[in-house]
Amino acid sequence: MTSSRSVTGLVTDVITFSAVDGPGNRFVIFLQGCSFDCVACHNPYTITECIDCGECIASCPSGALGQDLTGAMVWDAEICAGGDECIAACPYDSTPKARPLAVAHVMERLRPAAPFLSGITVSGGEATLQPDFLRALFTTVRAEFPRLTCFVDSNGDADRATWERLGPVMDSAMIDLKCLDDRIHRRMTGVTNARVLESIAFLAARDQLFEVRLLLVPGVNDSDELLDATGRWLAQIDPRMRVKVIGFRGHGVRPSTLLLREPNAEQRAHYADVLRAVADFDLVVI
Ligand code: SF4
Ligand code: SF4
Known part of the structure; x- marks a missing residue:
């Protein structure tokens, strides 16, 4: 039988301490590979696996x-x-630095930092594309450090079977909702939002949804009408949901035919006003 510690994940990077990837101070593992192709992706080199072409x-x-x-x-x-x-x-949205790392190796990195941590977060790319690694890692972390929480930072595109596999070993998930309007969502990510919406509802019902993140791009997905509809959709799931509004930032983003602008402070404040008018969300705006 394969030990959990020998299971490997294709890892892009590991950060020992992060204050922006979930609650408290967190150890973060970024996995290579994503099911979306977002125009606003800040880490586009995590989207595809290296094809060993040698061009870089x-x-x-x-x-x-x-x-x-x-x-x-x-x-x-x-x-x-x-x-x-x-x-x-790299012309293929990849990196030559992603490496298969065994759970045992990740634990060696985690151990010295553990006394100073609140938990671990697995991000991406898209973390849920490697569920065997997630299960093995979370199982091992929980056995050795029961105090640490295990979070997934996800684009929400996982199916129910994947969440059901992760549920028993995962504390909570942070899900991006790029757009409630599926036509705009496809334009922004190349993929339908159907599974994202299902994931949000499913995780909330299991009390495993830490927050929903709304990335807002002026003129693309930030109209009052759309934001109001998004708030209403989220509120019928949980009117006190933690919602993080993230104003688009252009750093690291690839050139796009879509006009991508950053919202100013006034626009960010307005997003909060629109959502607050809908429900008593636990709102964070950055
Ligand atoms: S889901 Fe995240 S990692 Fe994947 S393409 Fe979109 S922004 Fe990038
Ligand atoms: S990272 Fe380098 S070897 Fe890999 S696909 Fe990109 S250019 Fe080719």
Whole structure:
């Protein structure tokens, strides 16, 4: 039987301490691969798995990239200077730095930080695309550090069977709702929002929904009418839901045919007013 500690995930990055990926101070694991292709994605290099084409090798100023005899990409972390030249050079929304990491390896990183943490969060890319890794990691963390909470940061595109598998080992999830209007959602992500809406309702009913995040882009998905409808849809699930409104920021985002602008302070305050008029949400605006 495979031990939970030997299960591997394709990991883009690990951050030991984060104050912005769930409640308290959290250890965050970013997984490679996503089911969406968002125009407003800040980490587009997490969307696809590396295809070992080798096109980024020449971009590395440190000579940290190459291929092995099978043609697989090799990244030497010891001599990597930590720049993003390879990510910028990749035409496939990937990174040569993503690596299969075993749960045991993640635990080695987690152990020294654990006394200072509130919990761990698995993000992405899309975390739920690697449910075996999530289950194994959360099971191991809970056994060794029962005090730490296990959260998933998700685009909400997982089906019910995936949430049912994760439910017994996961404390809670943070779900992005890019847009209630499916036509706009498809334009923003390339994918329908049907499963996102199902995920929000399903997790809330199980008391495993920590917050819903609304990424608002002026002129794209921030009309008063749409925001009011979104608030009403969320309120019929839970009128006291924690809702985090995130004003779009352009940093790291790819060029797009969609006009992407950042909301100003006045617009952000207005988003909060519209939602507060609908229900007594636990509202955070950033
Ligand atoms: S769901 Fe997240 S990681 Fe995936 S493409 Fe959208 S913003 Fe990027
Ligand atoms: S990271 Fe991108 S450019 Fe580099 S080998 Fe992988 S797919 Fe090719």
